[in-house]
């Protein structure tokens with residue numbers, strides 16, 4: 001195993017950023033003209049726009065459209081170097097970050113560190129579910145789910161036993177937060193419209209789509225009115241919503257659930273999607289131990305009001321892996337904190353007064369359920385923000401997502417694919433490969449750690465909390481009994 005050290009020859013202040021997601025990318029961009037040397041280390045070569053992953057999973061967009069190469073996005077940034085690597089050690093005393101890519105280990109020293117490693121799917125202590133119920137956190141997840149979903153119709157078309165056909169065309173989504181609602185809506189549209197005329201032996205419109213949640217409503221983080229509107233839209237799409245329902249087991253032929261009265265049901269299904277919860281990157285715990293602080297139940301590290309770690313003003317933790325003032329686990333928090341951390345570093349180097357504490361500007365949240373229909377709110381509701389549903393909300397959703405997608409080319413081709421999907425009802429990205437469809441099973445068979453959950457050290461079991469919304473602390477078990 002080769003070990004290389006990465007230093008800078010300029011003698012300038014060295015900023016290391018971990019992660020190329022929202023927090024990492026926005027921190028890097030903010031440092032564009034700063035008199036510093038920036039090294040961005042990430043385990044993926046792309047910047048992933050997670051909010052549109054469900055569209056990759058259901059054949060609307062290609063992975064390239066939502067995951068441009070980080071190196072290309074930051075190409076013009078002369079003071080920045082991008083390194084591929086899975087960071088597994090941060091030494092706060094020595095001020096070094098150690099990462100690995102295949103058999104190459106790299107040690108990178110820093111003067112300032114911005115950690116934005118995000119979160120991964122949480123099965124709340126039941127990591128074995130991951131094999132049969134993929135989450136939706138990575139490009140791998142989305143492509144594997146696409147393979148499983150489209151593959152299920154292919155297998156149903158070959159099967160002769162009516163029971164087996166029914167099982168193959170049953171899709172279960174666990175977790176009725178925004179991701180679960182969007183995923184269920186798109187699977188239903190795929191079955192009822194896109195695939196309707198493509199199969200001769202099966203009637204894809206008869207596919208069953210179930211959306212389960214441990215709470216008593218869908219999209220509960222959006223408030224009761226939006227939640228009721230979303231429930232109506234889901235019913236119109238023929239999606240069965242099972243509330244107050246806990247998953248008790250998952251296997252390759254389906255799942256078992258228990259309702260609030262204690263009744264246990266078995267749902268035979270070929271595809272189970274886990275959209276029930278997330279857990280902060282394990283790097284949060286590694287930093288917490290050295291800083292003498294405790295992570296919360298979702299594995300997040302508490303940070304100071306200036307997003308630094310206790311006793312380490314040179315270490316910033318931003319986005320999904322930190323906890324501060326009950327901020328939600330959404331992209332806007334990560335982007336704003338990434339920028340804030342970078343500005344703080346610049347301010348310090350300029351010898352200026354410290355910035356005021358981090359203040360989150362809530363721009364609202366949105367979810368689409370089917371074409372031409374979405375729900376959402378704009379601006380902090382406590383200050384008179386607005387709630388939308390239906391077509392107007394959908395137009396807003398369209399505008400916001402195009403605005404935040406990275407890269408002009410991606411915006412143009414995404415708009416084109418949306419036109420094909422929403423006007424023509426087609427799906428431009430229906431390619432599936434055998435390797436994608438069996439991806440995680442093959443990795444497990446070979447005992448190779450999957451960059452999701454299994455094979456990694458099992459997180460301690462999180463206590464039950466509501467599952468809707470995207471805050472790790474809020475996220476929970478639609479899930480788990």
Ligand SMILES: Cc1cc2nc3c(=O)[nH]c(=O)nc-3n(C[C@H](O)[C@H](O)[C@H](O)COP(=O)(O)OP(=O)(O)OC[C@H]3O[C@@H](n4cnc5c(N)ncnc54)[C@H](O)[C@@H]3O)c2cc1C
Pocket residue numbers: 018019020021022023024041042043044046047048049050051052053054085086087088116117118119136137178179281283318319320321329330331332334365366470
């Ligand atoms: C399916 C889905 C839909 C969503 N929809 C919305 C939405 O509609 N609106 C919204 O505001 N938010 C949404 N979110 C949440 C939003 O995407 C996150 O809050 C946001 O991505 C957090 O940014 P981050 O920078 O903290 O982490 P991420 O964006 O997750 O980035 C983490 C980065 O760190 C890298 N990394 C992780 N571990 C390591 C390691 N050990 N070494 C090196 N690199 C590492 C990863 O490869 C990645 O580049 C959604 C999330 C998901 C999963």
